[in-house]
Amino acid sequence: MATILSVAGVSKTYASGQRALEPIDLDIEKGEIFALLGPNGAGKTTLISIICGIVTPSTGTITVMGHDALKDFKAARRLIGLVPQELSVDMFETVMATIRFSRRLFGKGRDDAYLEQVLRDLSLWDKRNTKIRELSGGMKRRVLIAKALSHEPDILFLDEPTAGVDVSLRRDMWKLIHRLRDKGTTIILTTHYIEEAEEMADRVGVIDKGRLILVEEKTELMKRLGKRQMLISLQEPMTAIPPELADWHLEIEDEGERLRYIFDARAERTGIPSLLRTLGDLHIGFKDLETSKSSLEDIFVDLVDHDRAEVAA
Numbered sequence: 001m002a003t004i005l006s007v008a009g010v011s012k013t014y015a016s017g018q019r020a021l022e023p024i025d026l027d028i029e030k031g032e033i034f035a036l037l038g039p040n041g042a043g044k045t046t047l048i049s050i051i052c053g054i055v056t057p058s059t060g061t062i063t064v065m066g067h068d069a070l071k072d073f074k075a076a077r078r079l080i081g082l083v084p085q086e087l088s089v090d091m092f093e094t095v096m097a098t099i100r101f102s103r104r105l106f107g108k109g110r111d112d113a114y115l116e117q118v119l120r121d122l123s124l125w126d127k128r129n130t131k132i133r134e135l136s137g138g139m140k141r142r143v144l145i146a147k148a149l150s151h152e153p154d155i156l157f158l159d160e161p162t163a164g165v166d167v168s169l170r171r172d173m174w175k176l177i178h179r180l181r182d183k184g185t186t187i188i189l190t191t192h193y194i195e196e197a198e199e200m201a202d203r204v205g206v207i208d209k210g211r212l213i214l215v216e217e218k219t220e221l222m223k224r225l226g227k228r229q230m231l232i233s234l235q236e237p238m239t240a241i242p243p244e245l246a247d248w249h250l251e252i253e254d255e256g257e258r259l260r261y262i263f264d265a266r267a268e269r270t271g272i273p274s275l276l277r278t279l280g281d282l283h284i285g286f287k288d289l290e291t292s293k294s295s296l297e298d299i300f301v302d303l304v305d306h307d308r309a310e311v312a313a
């Protein structure tokens with residue numbers, strides 16, 4: 001895969017003295033969906049704003065398809081579309097006028113056929129002559145995406161694309177983002193919703209207190225750090241784990257009604273058959289078994305907690 005965007009040694013200390021980013025190195029591959037995860041104030045918006053030329057970095061360089069984003073700002077910026085968190089449109093303009101204007105700002109010639117396609121893809125075509133203030137919140141968000149796509153960018157940044165959006169609209173957005181990727185757009189999004197990253201991202205970056213603490217393929221990450229667990233609902237409550245079951249490190253839950261067995265999702269041998277055999281030998285009856293995998297959310301919380309514990313130590 002070719003690198004489309006390269007961030008090298010980018011750090012930021014705001015004029016207030018607030019250190020928002022420690023030096024960050026990150027390469028984005030052409031055609032991927034990259035999700036940047038992090039708690040509030042971690043530095044996600046700062047990083048995106050630096051790449052998009054809205055905030056000046058304190059150190060470092062950014063290269064967008066061979067263009068230095070600081071020295072050759074216009075050329076680099078033309079390759080990028082940004083969907084900001086906040087509404088940034090003239091509410092009294094129509095949808096079509098807004099995106100035509102935005103396209104012109106980037107020095108692109110008029111191309112109504114392209115803009116029609118963008119609006120159709122976003123289910124906004126019927127609203128093209130509607131003033132933005134008359135649209136619903138979800139539609140307004142789509143206009144922001146249309147605006148960001150108006151100049152045919154190669155890379156699309158979405159800062160919290162579905163914050164405050166209801167579940168069905170969120171799912172529509174996910175489909176839309178997938179479609180854009182299928183058409184060849186590279187997508188970088190920030191999100192609080194881990195489910196969003198789990199659903200969409202090819203790769204995940206985790207940022208905490210201005211440091212990029214991890215960048216990894218999502219499926220690898222989930223395999224590597226994911227755990228599985230089995231819940232065993234007992235016929236008779238248990239007060240203490242019998243010594244014969246010590247090897248499995250079981251936990252007693254629900255006042256003895258359930259046993260929890262946590263095991264490694266990668267392990268070939270899970271220990272479940274021998275555990276069940278031993279339960280049988282001990283005449284411990286169970287009503288139900290339930291297994292589940294940890295979600296990206298569990299992994300994320302573990303990672304950030306672990307990172308904070310290390311920084312504090």
Ligand SMILES: Nc1ncnc2c1ncn2[C@@H]1O[C@H](COP(=O)(O)OP(=O)(O)OP(=O)(O)O)[C@@H](O)[C@H]1O
Nearest residue numbers: 014016018020038039040041042043044045046047
């Ligand atoms: N213009 C600014 N001046 C001073 N400090 C700022 C400025 N913008 C952001 N910060 C600080 O920089 C840090 C990182 O903020 P940033 O907005 O990048 O985080 P974030 O990960 O996007 O957070 P959120 O998820 O809440 O949007 C925070 O401590 C924030 O208070």
